[in-house]
Amino acid sequence: MKFKDKTILVTGGAGGIGKGIVTALAKQGARVAFFDINEDKGKATEEEINEITECMFVKVNLMDKDDLIAGFNKVIDNYSTIHGLVNCAQASKNVSFMDTTEAEFELSFGTGFWPTFHLMKLSYPHLKENQGTIVNFASGAGLEGMPTQTSYAAAKEAIRGISRVAATEWGQDNININIICPIAESEGVRAWRERMPEAYDKMVxxxxxxxxxDCEQDIGRVVAFYLSEEAKFITGQTIMVDGGSVKLR
Structure with missing residues (x-):
């Protein structure tokens, strides 16, 4: 129970990779608070995780800064502090470069980059006090420049950039920050497999x-490792959890 008496905040925790992370952390003893905009799925996940450990769901619209701050304050009011932060949530639309508009950038940055930035700043005093940890999420789409991923790749690479800067600046506070780039069988990927089985098979x-x-076993447990004491001498790194698809140099 490596996270006994520790509280970790996760964004996008109601389903997919986010739920896998919440579940993995809960099984290792963490108190888990998570944000999601889907109230029905959020409540269902909260009920499920409460069978394992103490869990708190907060409905938050990540694109609304005031709502994000209010959600964070609810977590602090309930648990007094946090020991770890996982910025997992992200929405985007896949369109070609020439068809990409500001609306696609607003969605990608509004659900991914800006919430990550704001939550890092809000969490800083608590993580400094607790010598805590941040895990942010990026993607091979940004590293590889994948087609139709213009706004998504831009947001993910921006997250990598600020993560590395904060890792440098906050190292003196014993806060470590790492970035994970996953490939996982989420609900969205399974739905895509049903629509486009040949494209899915090609990717695999x-x-x-x-x-x-697997969202819990392969992604969630890696996140748990990077939040743990075993990984406290690792910071500012991008970790590919993608079955070997991208090999960083």
């Missing part, structure tokens, strides 16, 4: 390990 066949990651 191009992964050296020939499968997608």
């Amino acid at each position: 066949n191009e992964i050296p390990l020939k499968r997608l990651g």
Whole structure:
């Protein structure tokens, strides 16, 4: 129970990779608070996780800064502090570069980059006091420049950029910050598989390990490791949890 008596905040925790992270952390003893805009899924996940450990769901519209701040304050009011932050949530639309408009950037940055930035700043005093940890999420889409991913890649690379800067500046406070780039069999990917099975099979066949990651076992447990004391000498790094698809140099 490596996270006994520790509180970790996760964004996008009602489903997919976010729920996998919440579940993995709960099984290792953490008190977990999570944000999501989907109230029905959020309440269902909260009820499920409360069977394992103490859990708090807060409905938050990540694109509304005031709502984000209010949600964070609810977590602090309930738990007094946090020991870890996981910025997982992200929404985007896949369109070609020439068809990308400011609206796509507003969605990608509004659900991914800006909430990550604001929550890092809000969390800083608590993480400094607790020598805590941040795990942010980026993507191979940004590293590889994947087609139709203009706004998504831009937001994810912006997250990597601020994560590295904060890792440098906050190292003296014993706050470590790392970035994970996953590939996982989320609900969205399964729905895509139903619509486009040939494209799905092609993607899987191009992964050296020939499968997608499990949201809890493969992604959630890696996040748990980087939040743990075992990883306290690792900071500012981008970690590919993608079956070997992207090999950083």
